[in-house]
Amino acid sequence: MSYTPHTPDEQRRMLDAIGVDSLEALFDAIPGRARFPELGLPAPLSELELDAELRRLASRNTGIDAGPCFLGAGAWRHFVPATVDYVLQRGEFYTAYTPYQPELSQGMLQAMFEYQTMICRLTGMEVSNASHYDGATSLAEAVLLALDATKDARTGIVMSPSVHLHHRGVVETYLRGSDAELRVPDDPTVAAADLADMVDERTAALVLQTPNVLGRLERLDGIAEAVHGKGALLIVAVDPIALGLFRPPGEFGADVVVADGQPLGLAPSFGGPSLGIFATRRAHIRRLAGRLVGETADADGRRGYVLTLATREQHIRRARATSNICTNSALGALAAATYLATVGKAGLRRIAELCFHKSHYAADRIAAIDGVAVNPDAPQAPFFKEFVVELPVPAAEANARLHDGHGIVGGFDLGRFFPGYGNRMLVAVTETNTRAEIDRLVAALREIVS
Amino acid sequence: MTDIPTLYELSVPGRPGTSLPDCDVPPAPLPDDLVRADNGLPELSEPEVVRHYLHLSQRNYGVDGGFYPLGSCTMKYNPKINERLARLPGFAGLHPLQDEASAQGALELMHRLQEALKRIGGFAGMTLQPAAGAQGELTALLMIRAWHANRGEPGRDVILIPDSAHGTNPASATMAGFVAVEVPSDGRGNVDIEAVSAACDDRLAGIMLTNPTTLGLFEERIDEVAALVHAAGGLVYGDGANMNALTGIARPGDLGVDLMHFNLHKTFATPHGGGGPGSGPVGASAALAPYLPGPVVEMDGDGRYRLETPARSIGRMCAFHGNFGMLVRAYASIAGHGDSGLKANAMAAVLNANYLRVKLRDRYPVPFDRTCMHEFVCEGRPDGTRARALDVSKRLMDYGFHPPTNYFPLIVPEALMIEPTETETLATLDAFVAAMLAIADEARDRPDLLHDAPHTTPVRRLDEVRAARELRVAEPGDPE
Structure with missing residues (x-):
């Protein structure tokens, strides 16, 4: 395939204009020993051949739309309205760069402004940036914001052990460049109030996730007050679908709310690209990482939008920027905005209700199987969309039999996250799972454990 | 021209929107104390939503619509076949935690892309995980930090950065816990070799070099710079933002570069999306490869692909395996070009x-x-x-x-x-x-x-x- 358009005659005219006699002569500055290497790549494919080759590779994968799927743990199967891809495929949006020239970018800028507004309303916060890479990097940047906001020798971060383990891992990586210390208790069922008790005068932030990685909704009453009383910040990671129905962390006094935006209209796509949601208080707006769109007026007084507070950012502030982030996930934010506008107020609430009711139906039916326990550590605690199933056999074995014998993608094997959890799986149920699918899962599990 | 009303200005309370299925299971009691009264979203009909975003798109300029000579951003044509391929259900519909046996085609594509990028850049190891070029920079700098620490030299805390560098370079250095020290350019637009030489001491961790530089010039003194930095115990990081000038022309790994990120959107024509998503794979020399973030894709002797975390890995840079959808597009570009x-x-x-x-x-x-x-x-x-x-x-x-x-x-x-x-x-x-x-x-x-x-x-x-x-x-x- 080639998208370089010059004819030999045009190329000759251009070389003549430049005053060199060959294309190769343009590269004389490169050390001769390293110039024009053989790369040894496979022979180039035509578009027809490429299409066939990648379809062949794709056919060797089984996507989660191929049958009943109960796998979540940080990425989920949610329905994506057709409007989302319609908007994403507009070349005016997806082939644009970051809107540095606002007069030519009002469409994307207004869409980002509206995204920021919807995220503020959903999370109950005052400021949202225009996106991070994913939920894990949003969380890492939230921790860095807390360390910056509470400078006075506060280097401790207390994190709930039921924050997604990959997200915790990214925070650990980001903290390699600092002297901050991450404290995470071992027991994933520890209560939020007990975590708040670990916050001391050296702590910059407490990090919670609700629903947490085991599906449980954390009770946030009084947590922010306790954390603020020690001079630290409260960071809460959420599932944005849950915010359609449940009270947002902003109502409970959280200082930063982060989320992975994949559920809002993004394909799981083997984990990326996703969308990092990041919302905070106005007090922290100058510490915010990432792009921020603001409303203003043009020379004739007409409403318009620009990237604002660029003085926080790397291209202005360089070594003293709030973050190195440049390219983020603008198209993911556009997908989420289109999704939220399409489903709207009643729709997101309805989707969250469907997730709630269907996951509870599944949990009740599975709990009725002899030898199987649901949420064994906290059977009475409220949960959303995901719950823990304890089996008399290893979860990996049960999943293999669900897949091979029943064509079902089972839950996440929690033994991959927590030692001693090898017999536990995290079952995710969304609006996409029908009652018939849930009943098939229940019947299959009954057969597997009998 | 008139304003385009915002979603909230168009919203009408009670406007019926999208249709959703009835609940086919008995409802469970909601925890009333946790339920909110109003989630704050707007209420529009689907045709209104479509018309809104169509109108917005008409106020946006993309390279599909015209010439976009935005220097350093490489706004080239984004092939339409790549968009179609990335949306195949066998790619877009994959869950990141599903069994590796059910995702062998995706892992093979990632492995092929790793191998191709190694060949293009002249590197021994490759991670596809960084979500953008700037995150690739941070990845490489954290690797440099870990490498020095592992060699018993944790005191190396200075990163040299030419004054022509992208702002992400010094910002990434700060995030990785280094002191960013600026070095001037000389009269030909190369890095000032005397200034580099003067900074080569036992605090030197490395240098970040963009080659070609942001002036669009090949860094003529790259051999001398690499020799000086290596002799002083430092590492050479290549900012691959401008690698699109060098594919098949020169391999940074042959020019003394120990680590480098690629910007897949610049070099391999993945769309920029109005500000992302990007993708910033990092290549590493044999000495640095064990420090790459995990997981990377390995191939077993029997031709099966699996995810594995390198021995001295700095850890994860994002939640899963990187921006896979962009990897599909970049691989398609490379396979189509050779x-x-x-x-x-x-x-x-x-x-x-x-x-x-x-x-x-x-x-x-x-x-x-x-x-x-x-x-x-x-x-x-x-x-x-x-x-x-x-x-x-x-x-x-x-x-x-x-x-x-x-x-x-x-x-x-x-x-x-x-x-x-x-x-x-x-x-x-x-x-x-x-x-x-x-x-x-x-x-x-x-x-x-x-x-x-x-x-x-x-x-x-x-x-x-x-x-x-x-x-x-x-x-x-x-x-x-």
């Missing part, structure tokens, strides 16, 4: 940039005027007038072009950084030259036309000071 096509792309990009350089330099001074690579930097004040790069940029919009990057790099006054890319025709380049020369005439004869530009866009110049002062970053309204 050795000859990638080399031809670089040559055409360099040809186009040099053509514009010689056509414009008599009116727009080029301070480091030698054969450039994929882009060049000129001064946006034609013929010694008092015009400004900003005015020239805004006036270009009236001629139907997206402006070049302006005011970067910082070492050129009134900088205009022009990158035509390899996918533009001679006719387009000539039309751009004609517009630039016409604007140079206007700067002399009708400077008001420049000051007041743009005249033809949906809005005119926007008050950025007011935006930063008022900070209206969301529509007013109570969340509950």
Whole structure:
């Protein structure tokens, strides 16, 4: 395939204009020993051949739309309205760069402004940036914001052990460049109030996730007050679908709310690209990482939008920027905005209700199987969309039999996250799972454990 | 032109929107104390939503619509086949935690891309995990930090960064816990070798080199710089932002570069999406490869692919395996081009940039005027007038072009950084030259036309000071 358009005659005219006699002569500055290497790549494919080759590779994968799927743990199967891809495929949006020239970018800028507004309303916060890479990097940047906001020798971060383990891992990586210390208790069922008790005068932030990685909704009453009383910040990671129905962390006094935006209209796509949601208080707006769109007026007084507070950012502030982030996930934010506008107020609430009711139906039916326990550590605690199933056999074995014998993608094997959890799986149920699918899962599990 | 109303201005309470299935299970009791009254989202019909975003798109300029010579951003054609392929259910519908046996095609694609990028860059190891170029920089710097610490030299805390570098370089160095020390450029636009030499001591952790530089020039002293830095115990990091000039032309790994990130959107034509998602794979020499973030894709002896975390890995950079959808597109670009096509792309990009350089330099001074690579930097004040790069940029919009990057790099006054890319025709380049020369005439004869530009866009110049002062970053309204 080639998208370089010059004819030999045009190329000759251009070389003549430049005053060199060959294309190769343009590269004389490169050390001769390293110039024009053989790369040894496979022979180039035509578009027809490429299409066939990648379809062949794709056919060797089984996507989660191929049958009943109960796998979540940080990425989920949610329905994506057709409007989302319609908007994403507009070349005016997806082939644009970051809107540095606002007069030519009002469409994307207004869409980002509206995204920021919807995220503020959903999370109950005052400021949202225009996106991070994913939920894990949003969380890492939230921790860095807390360390910056509470400078006075506060280097401790207390994190709930039921924050997604990959997200915790990214925070650990980001903290390699600092002297901050991450404290995470071992027991994933520890209560939020007990975590708040670990916050001391050296702590910059407490990090919670609700629903947490085991599906449980954390009770946030009084947590922010306790954390603020020690001079630290409260960071809460959420599932944005849950915010359609449940009270947002902003109502409970959280200082930063982060989320992975994949559920809002993004394909799981083997984990990326996703969308990092990041919302905070106005007090922290100058510490915010990432792009921020603001409303203003043009020379004739007409409403318009620009990237604002660029003085926080790397291209202005360089070594003293709030973050190195440049390219983020603008198209993911556009997908989420289109999704939220399409489903709207009643729709997101309805989707969250469907997730709630269907996951509870599944949990009740599975709990009725002899030898199987649901949420064994906290059977009475409220949960959303995901719950823990304890089996008399290893979860990996049960999943293999669900897949091979029943064509079902089972839950996440929690033994991959927590030692001693090898017999536990995290079952995710969304609006996409029908009652018939849930009943098939229940019947299959009954057969597997009998 | 009139404003486009916002979603909230269009919203009508009770407007029926999307249809959803009935609940087919008995409802469970909700925890009433946790339920909110109002989630704050707008209420629109689906046709209203579609019309809204269509209208917004009509106020956005993409490379599909016209020439976009935004220097250092490489706004080239994004092949449509790549969009189709990335949306195949066997790719887009994959869960990141599903069994590896059910995702062998995806893992094979990632493995092939790792191998191809190693060959293109001259590296022994490759991670596809970083979500963007800047995250690739952070990845590599954390690897440099871990490498020195593992060798018993944790005190190496200085990273040298040329004054022409992207702002992400010093910002990434700070995030990785280093002290960023700026080194000047010399009269030919290369890094000042004396300054590098003077900074080579036992605090040196490494240097970040963008090659070609942000002036669009090949760093002629790369061999000397690499030798000095290595002799002092430091590492050479290559900022691969401009690798699109070098595919099939030179391999950074052959030029002494220990680590480098690729920007897949710049070099391998994945779309920029109006500000992402990007993808910033990092290549590493054999000595540094064990420090790569995990997981990477390995192939077993029996031809099966699996995810594995390298022995001394710095850890994860994002939640899963990187921006897989962008990896599909980049792999498609590489597979469609091969050795000859990638080399031809670089040559055409360099040809186009040099053509514009010689056509414009008599009116727009080029301070480091030698054969450039994929882009060049000129001064946006034609013929010694008092015009400004900003005015020239805004006036270009009236001629139907997206402006070049302006005011970067910082070492050129009134900088205009022009990158035509390899996918533009001679006719387009000539039309751009004609517009630039016409604007140079206007700067002399009708400077008001420049000051007041743009005249033809949906809005005119926007008050950025007011935006930063008022900070209206969301529509007013109570969340509950």
